[in-house]
Amino acid sequence: MSDHVVSVEDKAVLKKQLSTALRLQKFRAVLLVAPLLLFVLITFLVPIASMLTRSFYSPDFAREMPATAATISSWSGTDLPDENVYAALVQDLTSAQARKTIGSIANAVNMEVSGARSLIMKLGRNLDDIDPPYKQALDKLDPKWSNSETWQALQNLTPEYTGRFYLTAVDLLSDGHAEISLQPEDRRIYAPLFLRTFAIGAIVTLICLLLGFPVAYWLSALPLRYANVLMIFVLLPFWTSLLVRTTAWIVLLQNQGVINSLLVWAGAVGDGNRLPLIFNSVGTVIAMTHILLPFMILPLYSVMKTIPPSYLRAARSLGANQLTAFVRVYLPQTKPGVAAGCLLVFILSLGYYITPALVGGESGTLISNIIAHHVQKSLNWGLAAALSALLLLSVLILYWAYNRLAKVDGLKLG
Amino acid sequence: MSVFKTLQSTVFVVAAAAIGAPVLAQDGPITVVSFGGSYGDSIKQAYLAPFQQESGIKANMVDYNGGLGELRAQVESGNVTWDAVDMEAQDLVRACDDGLLEPLTDVVLPKSGDGSDGAADFIKGTLNDCGVGTIVWSTVVAFNSEMFQGKKPSKIADFFDVDRFPGKRGLMKKPQSALEWALVADGIADQDVYKVLATPEGVERALAKLDAIRDHIVWWDAHAQAPQLLADKEVSMTMAANGRIYTAAVVEKKPFVTIWDRQIWAEEFWAIPKGARNLDAAKKFISFASRPEQMAVQASKIAYGPARKSAAALASEEMRPYLPTDKANFATAIHNDVEFWADHGDAINERFLVWLNK
Numbered sequence: 099m100s101d102h103v104v105s106v107e108d109k110a111v112l113k114k115q116l117s118t119a120l121r122l123q124k125f126r127a128v129l130l131v132a133p134l135l136l137f138v139l140i141t142f143l144v145p146i147a148s149m150l151t152r153s154f155y156s157p158d159f160a161r162e163m164p165a166t167a168a169t170i171s172s173w174s175g176t177d178l179p180d181e182n183v184y185a186a187l188v189q190d191l192t193s194a195q196a197r198k199t200i201g202s203i204a205n206a207v208n209m210e211v212s213g214a215r216s217l218i219m220k221l222g223r224n225l226d227d228i229d230p231p232y233k234q235a236l237d238k239l240d241p242k243w244s245n246s247e248t249w250q251a252l253q254n255l256t257p258e259y260t261g262r263f264y265l266t267a268v269d270l271l272s273d274g275h276a277e278i279s280l281q282p283e284d285r286r287i288y289a290p291l292f293l294r295t296f297a298i299g300a301i302v303t304l305i306c307l308l309l310g311f312p313v314a315y316w317l318s319a320l321p322l323r324y325a326n327v328l329m330i331f332v333l334l335p336f337w338t339s340l341l342v343r344t345t346a347w348i349v350l351l352q353n354q355g356v357i358n359s360l361l362v363w364a365g366a367v368g369d370g371n372r373l374p375l376i377f378n379s380v381g382t383v384i385a386m387t388h389i390l391l392p393f394m395i396l397p398l399y400s401v402m403k404t405i406p407p408s409y410l411r412a413a414r415s416l417g418a419n420q421l422t423a424f425v426r427v428y429l430p431q432t433k434p435g436v437a438a439g440c441l442l443v444f445i446l447s448l449g450y451y452i453t454p455a456l457v458g459g460e461s462g463t464l465i466s467n468i469i470a471h472h473v474q475k476s477l478n479w480g481l482a483a484a485l486s487a488l489l490l491l492s493v494l495i496l497y498w499a500y501n502r503l504a505k506v507d508g509l510k511l512g
Numbered sequence: 513m514s515v516f517k518t519l520q521s522t523v524f525v526v527a528a529a530a531i532g533a534p535v536l537a538q539d540g541p542i543t544v545v546s547f548g549g550s551y552g553d554s555i556k557q558a559y560l561a562p563f564q565q566e567s568g569i570k571a572n573m574v575d576y577n578g579g580l581g582e583l584r585a586q587v588e589s590g591n592v593t594w595d596a597v598d599m600e601a602q603d604l605v606r607a608c609d610d611g612l613l614e615p616l617t618d619v620v621l622p623k624s625g626d627g628s629d630g631a632a633d634f635i636k637g638t639l640n641d642c643g644v645g646t647i648v649w650s651t652v653v654a655f656n657s658e659m660f661q662g663k664k665p666s667k668i669a670d671f672f673d674v675d676r677f678p679g680k681r682g683l684m685k686k687p688q689s690a691l692e693w694a695l696v697a698d699g700i701a702d703q704d705v706y707k708v709l710a711t712p713e714g715v716e717r718a719l720a721k722l723d724a725i726r727d728h729i730v731w732w733d734a735h736a737q738a739p740q741l742l743a744d745k746e747v748s749m750t751m752a753a754n755g756r757i758y759t760a761a762v763v764e765k766k767p768f769v770t771i772w773d774r775q776i777w778a779e780e781f782w783a784i785p786k787g788a789r790n791l792d793a794a795k796k797f798i799s800f801a802s803r804p805e806q807m808a809v810q811a812s813k814i815a816y817g818p819a820r821k822s823a824a825a826l827a828s829e830e831m832r833p834y835l836p837t838d839k840a841n842f843a844t845a846i847h848n849d850v851e852f853w854a855d856h857g858d859a860i861n862e863r864f865l866v867w868l869n870k
Contacts, residue, residue, distance in 0.1 A: 201609025205854075212859030213710070215609075216851060287865050294869075353680075354745050377730050455685075455733040460868050462731070463685070468865075474579030476858050477606065 150490075153263050153483035159255040162203055163190040167256045170249070179249050184232035187252070188225065195222050209478050210251035217242050263484035288468070288485065292492075295465045298379065298454075299447040302386045306394040306443045307436065309387070314398035314435070319407075332395050335388065344453050347385040351376035351457075377459030385453050390446055394439040401435030441500060445493055465489060541570030542790045542797055546598035548575035549736070550759055551814055555598070558810035559801040566800070569793050580607055583785055587612045592787045595794040598646065601779045601850045602857070608642035609854075614784040614791060615641055620799045624822040630802065635779075635837075637847075638819040643781030644798050645819030647810070650777035650836040650845065651689045654738075654757040657767045659748040668774040671749055672697040672721060674728050679748025682741045685731040687864040688853060689751060689776045692846060694721035696774055702844065706852045715860055719867050731868075742768055758815035758834045770834075772841040778848040779819065811835065 160167040165186035173179040194200040200222045208215035217240055221228075228235045236243035254262055254272070265272050269286040272278050280286070313332070317325045335343060350356045358372040367373060375381055405428065413423035451466035458464075465485060472482035544560060546552050552575060560571045574594070576582060580603055586592045599607065607613050621630030621644070631639060638645025653671050657664060665677045671693065674681075683690050695705050695714065698721045708714035722729070730747050732738060738752035739760040754770060761768040782798045784791065800806065807823035810816075817837030818824050824837055832838050836845070 198611060202611060205606065205609055208855065209858060213855045216855045284866055285862060287862055287869070290869060352744060352746050456737070459731045460685075460729070462733075463865065463869065471861075474577075474581040476861070477580055477584065477610070478858070 149479070149483050150487050151483075152480050153487050154259055154261065156255075156260055156480055157258045159203070159206055160258055162194055162199055163187075163252075163256075166190045166252060170253050171256055173249065173253060175246070175250065175253070178233070178244060178246060181231055181233050183249070184236060185230065188221075188228060188232050191218070191222055192225050195225060205477070206255060207248075207251050209476070209481075210254055211247050213242070214248060214251060217248065263480040264488070266481055267484040267488055288465070291463065291465045291468060292488070294461070295448055295489075296492075298382060298386070298464065299444050301383055302390060302447045303394075303440050303444045305383065305387045306391050307440060310391055310394035310398055310439065311432075311436075314395045314402055317395075317399050318402035318405075329399075332392055336392055340389065340452060341456075343389055344385055344456050347381065347388065348376055348457060351381055351384065376457050377462075379458065379461045381457040381459070382454045382462055385457050386447055386450060389453065390443045393442045393446060397438040397442065398432065398435040401432055401438075405431045437500070441497065444496075448489065448493060541572055542595040542793045543572050543574055543593060544596045544598075544797065545574045545576050545594045547578065551755060551816075554810045554813035557813060558806050559797070562806065562809075563797055563800045567793075567796060569796070571797060578603060580610075580612065583607060583612055584610070587786050590787065592785045592789060594785050595788045595790045596797050597783050597785060599643065599781050599783050601781065601848065602853050604640060604643045604781045604783055605850050605854055607783065608640065612786055613642040614786055614788060616644055616782075616784065616795070616798070617641060619644055619795050619802075622799065622803045624804055624820070625826075626822070633804070633820045633822050635819055635821060638779045638781070640781060643783045644802055646780045646782055646801065646807075647816040647819060648777055648779055648837055649816045650754050650775040651751060651848075652754045652757065652775045652836075653693075653749055653771045653773075654742065654752045654768050655749040655771065656742045656745060656747075657769050659745060664769070665749060666771060666773065668693050668771065669697045670771075672725055674725055677749070679728075680730050680746060681725060681728050682730050682732055682738055682747040682750025682752075684735075684738075684751055685733050685868070687860050688848070688857075690722065691715065691718040691860070691864075692776060693774060694718040696846075697721060702774070702846055705846065706849045709860070710852065710856060715863055719864075722867075739766070739768070742766070754834070754836050755815050762815075762834065772836075773844050774846055775836055775841065775844075776846050776848050777836050777842075778850070780816075 166183065169183045169186045170179060173183060191200060191203075194203055200218065204215040204218035204222075207218060220240060221236070224239055228239070242248060254260075262272060265278065267288050269281045269289045270278050271281050317328055317332075320328065348355070352358070353372045353374070355376070357375065358367070361367045362369050362372065375384070409427055409431070410423050413427040414420070418426065449466055451464060451470060454462040454464050455467055456462075466489075469482050469485050469489075472478045472485070544555070546555050552573065556573055560573060563569070564571050578600055583594070583597065586594060604613075621634075623630050624633045634645055635648065638648070653665075653668060655665055659679055660677065663676070665671065670677050671681060691709060692705050695708055695718050696702060698717060700708050709718065730741060732741060732750075735753050735756055738750045739756050741747045742750055742752075743760070743766055754775065757768050757770050760766040761770075782801060784794045784798070788794055802820070804818070804820050804823040804826060807818035807820055808826035811818050811823065811827040812831055815831060815834040817835045818827065824835070827835065833840075836842065
C-alpha cells in the first residue's frame, strides 16, 4: 500500500469523502447555532417583519366594507359620489353593526378625517330610520355627509396595498388622485422630528468622541492594574438604571439644582438668571452623552490596546515630533475604534426616548416618542410602522455610507 | 398565511414568557392589571387580598402604563394573559369600539347597603357595555404654598396669570386638560369648552392663550414628575393628578395646595380583554370589586372618589375634603369629554405637537 500510486478513481472517491466530511462538519456547526438562529428569527426578525408589513398592507377596511370598497373606487373625487355608493355604505354599515365591528371602522376613518368617528357611530345608531334615497337621508342626518372630505377618506382607506402611511410619515398630503402636495405648515410634524432626532444624535456622537477619545487613550496607556480600576468608573453607568441616571441629572441641572446653586453661591450668575440647563435640548444632550459614553470608550479602548507603543517610539526616533507622530502614526490606527464607537452611539441615540421625554421639555420629543405614541395611544400601527421603517432605512443607508467613507471593511454592526 | 399566524402567536408566547408574564392554566389564578405605585397598593389592599381570601381564587397583580398597545397585541395574537384590566375612560371607549373587550353587561353588581339596586348606585357614566366603574379621579392644578407669600392662587385663571402669581408652570406634554383650561381662562363658558375646541379656530385660540405663558411652562411627561417639580420649587404651580397631590401633601407633609376650580374629572373602569382565559373568575372579581364596602376601603387609602354613591358615603370623614367628588370641590368641575377626544384627539394632538416644536 505504501508505494501505491493514487489512481484517478481513488482521487474522486477521496474528494467525495472529504466533501461529505466537510458537509457533516458544516451541518454540525449549523446545528450548534440553530437554537440562537431560531431564537433571533422568532423573537426579532418575524415581529419586526410583521410590524413593518402593516406600513403598506392594510386589508381590514376593504374586508369589512366590501360593497363600499367596490363602488367608491370609481368615484372621481369631485363633487359627491353617486347614490349607489351611499347605498353600499348603508349596507356595509348595517352588517358591520350586526358584527359589532362598526366601532373599529369608525376609528379607522377618524384617523383620516377628524370627527368622522362620531359621524359614523351616529349613522350606525340611526340605521333603522334611514330610507332611500340615501343621499338626502344622510345629509339630513348630518350635513357632514355632504362634505367630500369624508368620502375622500373612505376612498383612501379602500386599497389593500397603500402608500398613505409613508406619505403621512414624510408630511406629504395625497388627495387620492395622484396629486401629492406638502402638508400645510401648521401640520408638518414628522420631517422636522426626523431632522431633530438626527441632529441630536450627531451632536451626542461628536461630544462622546471628544470626551471618550482621551479617556480611552489614557486607559490604554496605563498599566493594567490601574486601568482595570479606572475601567470600573467607565462601566459604573452601565450598572445603574437608566431612570436613576436620568433623575440624577435632573437633580444636578435643574434651576434650584446643585450646579446652579454653586454658580449662584460663587457669584458667577445672579439668583434671578439661573441657567436653563434642563427641560431643553441642552439637558437632553448632557444626559444622553453621559449614558452613551461607555459605548464610545469601550470600542476605542479595545482598539487602542492592540496598537503597539513601539510604533509611536519608532516614529519619534525617526524624527517626527510628538504631534506628527500622533496624527500620522497613532490616529489612523484607531480608525476602526472611532468608526465602531461613533456608529454605536449614533444608532443607539436615534432610538432613545425615555431620556428626552423626561429631561427634554418642549424640545424633548424625538421620532421614537411619536412612534411609541402611535403604538400605545392612537393605535395607528400603520403609521408607526411606516415611521419605524423610515428610521430603520435611514440607519441602514447611513451605515452603508459610513462604511464606505470610513473604509473599515472588517467592521460589523455588533 | 396560517403558517404566518401560527408563527406569530408563537412569537407572542415566547415574548410573554420572556418578559415574565405568567402563561396561565385554564382555571388558574387571575391576572389583574393596573397602574402600580400607591394607587396599585390601594387596589391590592381593597380588592385583591380580600377577594383571594373570600373566593380562594388567587389574584396576581401586573403593572402597566395605560394605553392599548399591549392589550391589542394580546388579543390579536390570541394569547391573552390578562384577565381584568384597570382602564382610563378614553382607552376603554376605544378598546370597546375595536372589539378588544368582553361585554360586561352580565356582571352581577352587588346591591347597596340599604338594599337598593346596584346599577342605579353608580355615578352616571361609570357603567359601560365593556366596563364597570372603579373610581373618579381628576386633573387639577396644585401649587407650593411656600412660593406665594401674599395672595394665594385660587382659580384656574390664576394659572395663566404670571404677573400676579409669578413662577414657572408645570404642564403634562399633551393637549388634554391644558387646552380646556386655556379656553376657560380665556373667557369661554364651561359648557361651551368642547364645542369651541371642536373647531380649528378654537384650538388656535387655546394655543394662543398658552403662547402667552409659554416661556414659563415646564413640560413634564410622567405623573410622578408633577409633585417632584413642585417639591424642588422648579415650578410654583402645576397640573397634577389629584391623588398624587394628596399623597404628597397629607402623607409626606409637603406644603402643597390643590385648586379644585375647574378640576377635570374622568372615570376609571374594570374591563376584561376579549378571549381572557379566566373569564368567569375575572367577572367574579369585578363583581367583588363593585361592592360599596370594598370601594370605601380603597377610598380610605387614596384620594380618588369611588364610582358608587353609597361607597362615597362610607368613606372616612378625614378623607372627604380630598375627594374630587366632595360637594365643595365638585362645584365647577368639568367632565373630561371622552367622545370628544375620541373624535378629535388625533388631529388636536398633531396640531399640539407642531405648536410645541415651533
